[in-house]
Amino acid sequence: MTTVIERVDPADPQKNTGAIKRAAAVIKAGGLAAFPTETVYGLGADAFNPAAVKKIFAVKGRPADNPCIVHIAGMDGLDGVAADIPPLAYRLAEKFWPGPFTMVLNKKSGVPYETTGGLETVAVRLPANETARLLIREAGTPIAAPSCNISGSPSATRAEHAADDLFGKIDIILDGGPSVIGLESTVADLTAAVPSILRPGGITAEMLIEAEPAFEWLMSAASDEKPKSPGIKYTHYSPKADVVVVTGAPEEIADAIIRLNAAYIKSGKKTGVMATDETFARYSNQGARVVSAGSRYKMENVAAGIYRLLREFDRCGADVILAEGYPDIGLGVSVMDRLIKAAGGNVVRA
Numbered sequence: 001m002t003t004v005i006e007r008v009d010p011a012d013p014q015k016n017t018g019a020i021k022r023a024a025a026v027i028k029a030g031g032l033a034a035f036p037t038e039t040v041y042g043l044g045a046d047a048f049n050p051a052a053v054k055k056i057f058a059v060k061g062r063p064a065d066n067p068c069i070v071h072i073a074g075m076d077g078l079d080g081v082a083a084d085i086p087p088l089a090y091r092l093a094e095k096f097w098p099g100p101f102t103m104v105l106n107k108k109s110g111v112p113y114e115t116t117g118g119l120e121t122v123a124v125r126l127p128a129n130e131t132a133r134l135l136i137r138e139a140g141t142p143i144a145a146p147s148c149n150i151s152g153s154p155s156a157t158r159a160e161h162a163a164d165d166l167f168g169k170i171d172i173i174l175d176g177g178p179s180v181i182g183l184e185s186t187v188a189d190l191t192a193a194v195p196s197i198l199r200p201g202g203i204t205a206e207m208l209i210e211a212e213p214a215f216e217w218l219m220s221a222a223s224d225e226k227p228k229s230p231g232i233k234y235t236h237y238s239p240k241a242d243v244v245v246v247t248g249a250p251e252e253i254a255d256a257i258i259r260l261n262a263a264y265i266k267s268g269k270k271t272g273v274m275a276t277d278e279t280f281a282r283y284s285n286q287g288a289r290v291v292s293a294g295s296r297y298k299m300e301n302v303a304a305g306i307y308r309l310l311r312e313f314d315r316c317g318a319d320v321i322l323a324e325g326y327p328d329i330g331l332g333v334s335v336m337d338r339l340i341k342a343a344g345g346n347v348v349r350a
């Protein structure tokens with residue numbers, strides 16, 4: 001299959017409505033379109049077309065029981081996909097939509113099980129990215145879209161990443177520039193008596209608690225592992241290289257990484273260090289490829305770059321990536337969730 005790549009100016013997506021129309025035509029015809037969102041790129045299909053949704057699973061190599069998020073263009077789209085919507089959902093939508101926030105609700109009967117991974121619930125998101133919203137409107141149907149990457153590998157935060165993984169396997173890629181948040185949405189389950197976070201993401205637990213007393217218990221429960229989202233049991237976000245996450249005080253993290261790096265190099269491995277601006281200089285002349293993820297005091301910048309950096313280390317042929325850990329607060333929780341999954345749980349305490 002030939003994959004068409006079309007550029008859309010993120011500052012003015014209306015300038016190239018032709019490209020958006022062509023991607024929408026692909027969706028309407030049951031094809032697959034990669035599109036930008038503010039979190040990561042999505043791989044979209046008509047959420048109401050089971051055959052089209054099945055293609056998403058086939059090209060990604062995604063297990064069939066891992067449901068897709070259904071993307072809507074406005075609040076008017078919510079009723080079409082979800083049923084028994086609780087008042088809490090409307091209050092959260094008011095605060096966090098459009099944006100990096102996904103709500104799991106009871107599904108409307110017409111939403112196919114192919115889209116929901118066989119579940120009676122549906123995950124719904126109203127993205128902030130204007131190109132994404134124009135695409136959904138133009139397609140005239142909600143769009144089912146997981147992150148646009150081969151299952152298990154780092155998510156795509158640029159059109160190039162989508163092309164690296166899926167060129168030749170999908171109909172069109174809308175290139176709308178880099179994803180500004182760089183991490184997936186926060187997934188919250190609103191179907192149980194007590195709402196919970198299934199996946200930390202762009203909206204932090206602190207923001208949820210501030211917005212809604214219903215989430216107050218989250219702080220005390222924050223460290224519990226609760227794998228309720230089907231996707232959580234699978235390997236995720238992993239580059240080809242092995243990843244080791246080193247946690248602790250920043251100075252001690254750097255000491256430990258220098259020691260680990262020397263040991264890996266001695267055993268013949270090509271190493272990469274995911275440093276921070278604060279520690280970058282400490283790793284010079286250690287034989288590793290060193291890249292800064294940004295200042296550890298600006299977690300938005302770190303979040304925006306981690307998938308790109310993991311992919312870059314792979315391109316340079318690193319065998320091992322030594323990544324600095326971050327404090328488990330705010331966006332740090334989401335960044336650590338992704339890094340620890342990329343590392344397959346390989347965490348070293350400095």
Ligand code: TXA
Pocket residue numbers: 037039040041042043066067068069100102104116119121122123125145146147148183184185186187198199228229230231232
């Ligand atoms: O930011 C995002 O959420 C991106 C963009 C494209 O919107 N999408 C994304 O999709 O990250 P994906 O498929 O990579 O992750 C969706 C997560 C998975 O862990 C999946 O298991 C969970 O949401 N999920 C989807 N539907 C669910 C449901 N009905 N119940 C529980 N978890 C659900």
Ligand code: MG
Pocket residue numbers: 146147155
């Ligand atoms: Mg994903």
